[in-house]
Amino acid sequence: MDFWPERTVTEPLLHIDRLxxxxxxxxxxxxxxxxxxxxxxxxxxxxxxxxxTTLIGQLVxxxxxxxxxxxxxxxxxxxxxxxxxxxxxxxxxxQITSLFLDFSVLDNVALAVQAHAGxxxxxxxxxxxxxxxxxxxxxxxxxxxxxxxxxxxxxxxSHGEHRQLEIAMALATRPRMLLLDEPMAGxxxxxxxxxxxxxxxxxxxxxxxxxxxxxxxxxxxxxxxTVLVYGSVIASGSPQEIRANxxxxxxxLGEDSAPVIGHG
Amino acid sequence: xxxxxxxxxxxxxxxLLLFLLAAGLTLVFGIMDLVNLAHGSxxxxxxxLAATFAAWTxxxxxxxxxxxxxxxxxxxxxxxxxxxxxxxxxHLDHVLGTFGLILFxxxxxxxxxxxxxxxxxxxxxxxxxxxxxxxxRYPTYRLGIIVVALAVALFLYVLVMRTxxxxxxRAGASxxxxxxxxxxxxxxxxxxxxxLGAALAGLAGVMQTPILTAQIGMGENILxxxxxxxxxxxxxxxxxxxxxSIFVGLVDTIGRAFLPDLFKLVLSSAAASTAGPALSSMLIxxxxxxxxxxxxxxxxxxxxx
Amino acid sequence: xNAVLTVRGLVIIALVVALALVPLYVVLAGNYFPxxxxxxxxxxxxxxxxxxxxxxxxxxxxxxxxxxxxxxxxAVGIVAFEGVYSGYLxxxxxxxxxxxxxLVIGALCLRTRGVYFIMVTLAFAQMVYYIAVGLDxxxxxxxxxxxxxxxxGGIVDLSNKIVFYYVCLALLLGSIYxxxxxxxxxxxxxxCGARSNDRRMRAIGFPTTRxxxxxxxxxxxxxxxxxxxxxxxxxxxxxxxxxxxxxxxLIVMVVLGGMGxxxxxxxxxxxLLVLEEVLSDVTEYWQIIVGPLFLLVVLFxxxxxxxxxxxxxxx
Numbered sequence: 001m002d003f004w005p006e007r008t009v010t011e012p013l014l015h016i017d018r019l020x021x022x023x024x025x026x027x028x029x030x031x032x033x034x035x036x037x038x039x040x041x042x043x044x045x046x047x048x049x050x051x052x053t054t055l056i057g058q059l060v061x062x063x064x065x066x067x068x069x070x071x072x073x074x075x076x077x078x079x080x081x082x083x084x085x086x087x088x089x090x091x092x093x094x095q096i097t098s099l100f101l102d103f104s105v106l107d108n109v110a111l112a113v114q115a116h117a118g119x120x121x122x123x124x125x126x127x128x129x130x131x132x133x134x135x136x137x138x139x140x141x142x143x144x145x146x147x148x149x150x151x152x153x154x155x156x157x158s159h160g161e162h163r164q165l166e167i168a169m170a171l172a173t174r175p176r177m178l179l180l181d182e183p184m185a186g187x188x189x190x191x192x193x194x195x196x197x198x199x200x201x202x203x204x205x206x207x208x209x210x211x212x213x214x215x216x217x218x219x220x221x222x223x224x225x226t227v228l229v230y231g232s233v234i235a236s237g238s239p240q241e242i243r244a245n246x247x248x249x250x251x252x253l254g255e256d257s258a259p260v261i262g263h264g
Numbered sequence: 265x266x267x268x269x270x271x272x273x274x275x276x277x278x279x280l281l282l283f284l285l286a287a288g289l290t291l292v293f294g295i296m297d298l299v300n301l302a303h304g305s306x307x308x309x310x311x312x313l314a315a316t317f318a319a320w321t322x323x324x325x326x327x328x329x330x331x332x333x334x335x336x337x338x339x340x341x342x343x344x345x346x347x348x349x350x351x352x353x354x355h356l357d358h359v360l361g362t363f364g365l366i367l368f369x370x371x372x373x374x375x376x377x378x379x380x381x382x383x384x385x386x387x388x389x390x391x392x393x394x395x396x397x398x399x400x401r402y403p404t405y406r407l408g409i410i411v412v413a414l415a416v417a418l419f420l421y422v423l424v425m426r427t428x429x430x431x432x433x434r435a436g437a438s439x440x441x442x443x444x445x446x447x448x449x450x451x452x453x454x455x456x457x458x459x460l461g462a463a464l465a466g467l468a469g470v471m472q473t474p475i476l477t478a479q480i481g482m483g484e485n486i487l488x489x490x491x492x493x494x495x496x497x498x499x500x501x502x503x504x505x506x507x508x509s510i511f512v513g514l515v516d517t518i519g520r521a522f523l524p525d526l527f528k529l530v531l532s533s534a535a536a537s538t539a540g541p542a543l544s545s546m547l548i549x550x551x552x553x554x555x556x557x558x559x560x561x562x563x564x565x566x567x568x569x
Numbered sequence: 570x571n572a573v574l575t576v577r578g579l580v581i582i583a584l585v586v587a588l589a590l591v592p593l594y595v596v597l598a599g600n601y602f603p604x605x606x607x608x609x610x611x612x613x614x615x616x617x618x619x620x621x622x623x624x625x626x627x628x629x630x631x632x633x634x635x636x637x638x639x640x641x642x643x644a645v646g647i648v649a650f651e652g653v654y655s656g657y658l659x660x661x662x663x664x665x666x667x668x669x670x671x672l673v674i675g676a677l678c679l680r681t682r683g684v685y686f687i688m689v690t691l692a693f694a695q696m697v698y699y700i701a702v703g704l705d706x707x708x709x710x711x712x713x714x715x716x717x718x719x720x721x722g723g724i725v726d727l728s729n730k731i732v733f734y735y736v737c738l739a740l741l742l743g744s745i746y747x748x749x750x751x752x753x754x755x756x757x758x759x760x761c762g763a764r765s766n767d768r769r770m771r772a773i774g775f776p777t778t779r780x781x782x783x784x785x786x787x788x789x790x791x792x793x794x795x796x797x798x799x800x801x802x803x804x805x806x807x808x809x810x811x812x813x814x815x816x817x818x819l820i821v822m823v824v825l826g827g828m829g830x831x832x833x834x835x836x837x838x839x840x841l842l843v844l845e846e847v848l849s850d851v852t853e854y855w856q857i858i859v860g861p862l863f864l865l866v867v868l869f870x871x872x873x874x875x876x877x878x879x880x881x882x883x884x
Binding site: 293299346349355360365366369370372374375484485488492494499539542545546549553556 | 696813867
């Protein structure tokens with residue numbers, strides 16, 4: 001489908017190099033380095049306050065790092081504005097649901113399609129009648145199982161449906177890579193299971209960076225896992241390696257709400 | 265040279281009056297997240313009330329003190345009756361609601377005091393001038409304004425930075441729930457802060473009155489200048505408001521005093537007399553535009569906001 | 570089509586028909602005052618419609634919209650003062666001047682958000698006001714009389730008050746239609762999306778600021794055209810047109826009628842200005858009633874009159 005130029009074959013899709021962000025005296029990202037090759041589902045885990053959200057913020061361009069570099073698809077995007085990163089194929093779903101609440105489900109996704117369908121200085125034709133926007137939007141909704149809810153106003157969706165819609169919107173931008181910020185937060189077991197299924201499907205076609213608290217889901221889905229504690233990477237490897245890693249166990253057992261790694 | 269020093273003092277004095285308004289505005293915004301357009305109404309009410317009380321009692325100081333207490337009370341009543349219902353609403357609601365209050369207060373003043381302004385006569389000993397270093401004579405009263413406003417600024421600094429109530433104010437600004445959870449009556453705190461802001465605005469109005477007389481709508485133009493101060497200083501920051509106020513006061517006063525003459529050096533006198541006043545009144549807005557380009561958050565943004 | 574046959578649809582149709590019939594009433598009754606009042610209402614409704622585009626749909630709370638009314642009006646007034654009466658020059662100039670000012674002011678204001686935006690738009694409008702006050706040649710504080718209305722080479726005669734009224738009404742309906750096309754276009758989707766969630770819009774790939782700025786400029790020029798009409802209507806221009814309370818009035822019209830509703834600003838303008846007219850007959854101190862009324866609208870009728878009408882239909 002996509003043709004990758006020669007150089008990107010050897011280079012990972014996402015490469016983070018010694019990324020550092022300080023807020024006053026707090027080091028939220030401490031020389032974080034990691035790479036995500038094409039096709040991988042890479043999960044980032046870590047206790048609360050590990051700096052996961054700060055990392056995502058830097059990846060999407062809402063937070064400017066103090067030093068270090070982010071390379072995406074062969075180019076340095078460290079100083080690229082948010083909307084252009086999206087145009088390059090880096091799509092993000094939000095941890096806190098932040099949809100357009102007064103629009104319909106389909107309108108939300110169509111807007112995401114529109115974002116990548118040329119400029120929007122088109123002042124006259126009704127956008128809601130444009131097949132070029134509506135059809136891909138319906139397709140994205142179908143992929144996350146929300147097709148029947150297309151005409152509902154977003155504020156009436158359930159929490160789980162919000163999350164599905166988040167992903168549909170990210171998909172609608174036809175990304176190379178999906179950044180998922182806790183897609184399962186606040187979901188019941190049934191909704192979580194459905195989300196795991198959706199992600200398993202998406203994983204076949206997309207590179208995904210997943211930040212998630214739900215260890216069961218992470219260990220079920222991830223090809224590789226990076227563990228972040230107090231802003232630094234303490235371990236990175238396959239799910240088996242992470243399970244066996246002593247330092248990771250220590251970091252997690254120190255936490256009150258530590259999920260027991262190894263039984264996931 | 266003498267003129268320049270005199271104008272600098274005038275600018276300082278004007279800037280400090282601006283600060284009294286801006287401080288109340290920025291406190292109310294920083295703590296209650298409320299945009300209060302009617303803040304200028306307290307400036308006006310303070311002036312009218314003080315002038316009235318001074319006429320009744322025959323004493324300048326009694327009039328001023330009673331006028332301020334009355335403004336404080338009006339401020340608290342306004343908070344209790346109207347603004348309390350606006351907390352937590354969006355800013356457009358604040359703007360509209362307080363815009364309504366301005367119309368109300370302007371009309372109320374016209375109803376009570378009539379369309380003509382009121383004078384507040386200075387006691388004889390204040391209506392003099394003192395000799396400063398270098399032989400400059402400067403009106404005692406204007407010097408008094410500078411001293412009083414500086415004292416108030418110091419008082420605010422101590423209040424906000426050094427006292428328990430100031431700690432609550434700062435905590436309330438960043439963490440409303442926490443202050444509520446500590447068992448502090450946050451609504452009462454808000455009403456007190458609002459009353460304090462009203463009294464500060466009233467004080468500015470009172471002090472301006474012997475120079476300019478009390479007029480309906482007198483608080484509106486100066487309120488917009490106070491907005492400019494806040495934009496330049498950074499919203500919610502009392503320190504930013506202080507520095508920006510003095511800056512704006514100086515630039516505006518000195519600009520108005522000297523820019524027209526400066527233009528006469530370069531332009532024909534007809535062109536200069538047209539462009540001069542217009543441009544000197546634009547000066548602080550240019551300043552604001554520059555700040556917006558360089559630092560949209562203002563010069564002293566409140567950390568973590 | 571039964572979407573039209575709601576309480577709300579009927580009220581809007583009745584209102585537009587009534588506006589179209591005002592001249593008939595005036596001629597039959599031989600009383601020209603209502604025509605003057607309603608010409609003013611229609612012009613200000615157009616200004617409010619332009620504000621609604623950025624405020625109601627775009628979420629940009631501009632507290633300086635009257636500035637464009639003044640800029641458009643002064644463009645006409647100044648050109649007329651210098652002896653040129655052609656509307657073909659005056660009106661495009663009014664549009665260009667207001668568009669250009671909106672571009673500069675908007676570019677600065679849109680660097681800020683939320684409450685800053687409100688204060689900055691207010692401050693810049695105040696600056697424009699002071700510029701007008703400083704225009705000694707054009708009457709400064711006192712303003713200037715415009716001795717002849719814009720001339721359109723015999724095609725339309727604006728000095729005929731009834732013709733002028735219909736020109737204003739047509740332009741008002743035209744701007745409502747334009748707003749309708751705009752908000753439903755791709756452009757409008759972006760502007761509305763940025764109101765709803767600007768951060769998300771950036772995350773999915775929209776450089777929102779340039780769309781918002783374009784909307785700001787469109788609204789500014791639409792309001793500038795209303796200003797050109799106002800100058801022709803009053804045959805007078807003074808800084809008072811741009812006084813900051815005029816900007817407040819425009820916001821009140823939008824909110825009172827219903828934000829983000831096509832006919833809301835018209836409904837709001839009619840309501841507010843007729844109310845003022847009625848109240849000022851009753852008491853000299855009518856603002857003492859209107860002021861608290863605004864507060865009540867804010868507290869209890871957030872959707873404005875249009876929202877109430879839409880609600881009435883649901884019951």
